[in-house]
Amino acid sequence: MMHFKTPVLDFCIVFSFVAVGFAESMCNYPWIKFSGHCYMFGVDKKTWFESKVACNTKNAYLATVETPKENDWIIQQLFALSKESYFWIGGNTLRKVGDWIWESTNEKIGYTFFHPTEPNDPTKERCLFYFLHDKKAYYWGDGACRGKLGYICEKIK
Template sequence: MLSISVHLALYLTIAALHAPTQALGQCSAPWVPFKSSCYVFATGYPEDWTEAGAFCSRLGAKLAEIETVEENNFLRLHAFDMHAESHFWVGGTDVLVDGQWIWISTQEKMQFTDWLPGEPNGGLREGCLMLVSGSNNYHWNDANCHSQQSFICEKEVEIGGNPSIIG
């Protein structure tokens, strides 16, 4: 088993090979910008939901929390364009109270959702949120948290540059 630092280094090396070499907006490669957030699509090293969240945390990020239809569409389109056959963990869960879906970093109730028809349907067996690929077009599904999947991390846009000095 690879150590966490070797695992992270391998992921970032491979991700950098598949991303533009220049900074994207205020997000450095391989992060992808959208509005005030940067996202990275972690593929090739599937993790369970808890480990995916820990991996994001080591990057100074969290599992993506989808709060608007625009953000959802951006993530769905980007996932489809880059990784059409991967499922992706994001930061929603109902493990604290079955049937009450929240974003794990804030424990706020989800205001926006994009569930597949008939979802969520897993009861106590499926308490973690994933975007489902294939013919499901990355709509939402509750899934077993122990399933090994790709995942999406989100962090705030990096504020860079030197402040201007006036006067």
Template sequence: MKFLILLPILFASFVLSEENNIFSRSLDAGKTDPLTWMILNQLQASQTKLANLDNKLDTKISKLSEKLTNVENMSGYKKQFDTLTKHLNDVETKLHAFSGKMSDLKNDINKINQGRKNKCNTGWKKFNGCCYMFRYDRLSWQQAKTECENNNAHLVKIESSTENRWISNEITVSAKATHVQIWTGLNDLIREGHFTWVNDHSSVGYSNWASGEPSNYRGVEHCVTMHTNGLSTWNDQTCSYKTGYICEK
């Protein structure tokens, strides 16, 4: 490509050289003839212009050659760019695959965590998505509340007759023989006569009070138990009374 562009300038240089030789030989002959001398002067002027044009052409050819070199260098850059683009595409593909694996891993972790949430720890019993722990050491209501909280739980909240019956049936035979009542989380410690659950302070929805209860006997019964006699009825009791308790989480 460069050779084809440089060929005209080589040819022009050759022509100018030949013309210069011819002109030199004719100059001597023109000294004896005025007309010839005038023509020779005009030829000399034309030769000068042609030489200037030759110089300009040479400069342009040089600049064009430089541009061609830059284009060739750009061609090398393009190869590097294409290589980098390919590497980038490979990285994007691997990143996409890695993102998919990360998503699968997160799903697996969520399933494991959900399984842990749905599974009760040793010593706890599961019912309707919750875990319950039945304890029969004798504690006051406040002590029982603290023990449940130490186990990341709360004194039981009973929200339906089905749950109430299940709890009653889960109390062991030996516990029924030694415990007349067992603590729940219901109380009216904040406001007399307004019973709420200890874990969220919500009001009573479902209830299963024994006949004549709550009675607030002698004005000191503010914590609620469940009878263990199989009827699963409720009774307000003095909070300092010591008996078993049920934790829920």
């Protein structure tokens, strides 16, 4: 009897250790981990406001893209994961025309990746999105917040 219990106990301890380590290092599907954050790419089309609510109900927020490294990673994911061309992120000028802030923090947007022709309509297009230009490269653009696009949620892991 004693000989049988020891291997079973050892197996349980090892399995428990591996399961905990795996859960701590990964984001749960459909979330993808990058640099201590988890990202989800929603392809069901929503307005910017609906996208914000969809992220909030998942204890997340519309993505804030704060560095070139994060921007490059998101663009790689967009090319790899989706055939969609437009995705909302968390920037907006809803409080003041031309004053771009992140919705999750109300902080002014520092790093930007606007297409050279964007932003192009500051009084009517007040929400920030990624768009695929000439099927070659993603950029940021300003869009009418009521347009229905995909969206990117982010949360801290």
